[in-house]
Amino acid sequence: MRIETIKLYFEKQANKTEVIDITRTIEHLVIETRIDSGTAIIYTDSPSAAIAVIEYEEGVVSDILQSLDILATKTINGKDRISQKTKRPDIRPALIGSSVAVPFKDNRLMIGKWQNIVLMDFSEKIKRNRVMLQILEVR
Amino acid sequence: MAVEICEFTYDKPVTEPYLLNITSKVRSIVSKSKVKNGVAIIFINSTTTGIRIMKYTKDTKAELTKVLEVLAPSDMEYMHHKLAGDVYGIGADTNGKSHVRSAFFGPSVTVPIISKKIPLGKNSIVAMDFDVIKRKRRVIVQMLGR
Numbered sequence: 001m002r003i004e005t006i007k008l009y010f011e012k013q014a015n016k017t018e019v020i021d022i023t024r025t026i027e028h029l030v031i032e033t034r035i036d037s038g039t040a041i042i043y044t045d046s047p048s049a050a051i052a053v054i055e056y057e058e059g060v061v062s063d064i065l066q067s068l069d070i071l072a073t074k075t076i077n078g079k080d081r082i083s084q085k086t087k088r089p090d091i092r093p094a095l096i097g098s099s100v101a102v103p104f105k106d107n108r109l110m111i112g113k114w115q116n117i118v119l120m121d122f123s124e125k126i127k128r129n130r131v132m133l134q135i136l137e138v139r
Numbered sequence: 140m141a142v143e144i145c146e147f148t149y150d151k152p153v154t155e156p157y158l159l160n161i162t163s164k165v166r167s168i169v170s171k172s173k174v175k176n177g178v179a180i181i182f183i184n185s186t187t188t189g190i191r192i193m194k195y196t197k198d199t200k201a202e203l204t205k206v207l208e209v210l211a212p213s214d215m216e217y218m219h220h221k222l223a224g225d226v227y228g229i230g231a232d233t234n235g236k237s238h239v240r241s242a243f244f245g246p247s248v249t250v251p252i253i254s255k256k257i258p259l260g261k262n263s264i265v266a267m268d269f270d271v272i273k274r275k276r277r278v279i280v281q282m283l284g285r
Contacts, residue, residue, distance in 0.1 A: 001140050037142045037144065038142060038283075039142075039180060039281060039283060052242050052245070053186070053242075053245065053246045054186055054238065054241065054242045055186040055238055057219060057222065057223050058218065058222050059217065059218035059219030059220070059221060059222035059223050059235065060186075060218075060219045060223070060235070060238040060239075060242075062218040062219075063211070063217045063218050063219055063235050063236075063238065063239045064238070064239050064242045066218075067210060067211055067239045067243075071210065095243060096242065096243065097245060100245065100246065100247060101180050101182070101247050101249050102182065102246075102247070103144060103180055103182055103279055103281035105144055110144075110182065110184060110279055111184055112184030112185050112186065114185075114186045115184060115185070115186055115246065136283065137142075138140045138141060138142040138283045138284070139140060139141075139142075
């Protein structure tokens with residue numbers, strides 16, 4: 001069994017929520033390993049970020065962020081959510097998740113035509129996010 | 140050690156959400172594979188589906204359907220309708236809610252394989268189809284282990 005771990009760093013450009021498409025980066029790294037079959041695990045340890053698999057279209061991204069805003073910030077029984085009162089980091093990353101596992105075969109990720117792997121960061125500052133790509137080959 | 144990939148398809152009717160119990164299909168694939176101990180990754184390569192492990196009963200399905208309506212209501216305006224309809228040349232693409240629901244549920248689950256069995260307790264592996272038209276879907280089961 002062979003495991004390759006690659007650390008990637010993405011610089012967030014704006015001080016608001018940002019969603020970036022990292023599919024091509026992941027695809028190229030899988031191809032470079034020359035591994036035929038295995039699993040690619042894409043994981044972030046950033047507390048303000050999440051990894052999702054979506055269609056990377058402007059409308060879809062906007063719709064998802066709107067749903068997250070409604071879920072994570074709306075009041076409950078007329079009282080503000082705790083995160084609004086304390087201004088602590090919110091739960092949006094936990095609603096989306098911090099990793100995905102994608103099988104690959106013939107050295108290619110088995111994603112559908114419209115699937116993109118994205119990094120979503122919900123913080124309101126410019127920062128650097130770490131993403132780890134772990135490639136498992138089982139011979 | 141081995142890696143095996145099997146696939147199967149299902150037909151989604153026009154009903155939505157379509158919640159399909161795929162446990163017996165996955166168990167059958169795992170029991171026929173060479174992998175005795177390891178992991179199984181069940182992956183659907185679509186942006187309007189999800190997959191989760193949950194209790195599969197009439198009540199849980201009904202509750203989930205209600206929650207999905209709160210998460211991404213059917214009667215809301217979606218930017219995807221406005222921006223993507225013409226791009227794909229299919230008029231108003233009305234599955235904006237399907238993409239949002241899919242983002243929350245994710246494309247895969249990972250489960251252990253122990254002595255050729257998947258420990259699910261009273262749970263089931265449920266393929267969740269959120270699209271608004273009939274679709275043919277592909278489910279990929281990847282097994283890693285020895």
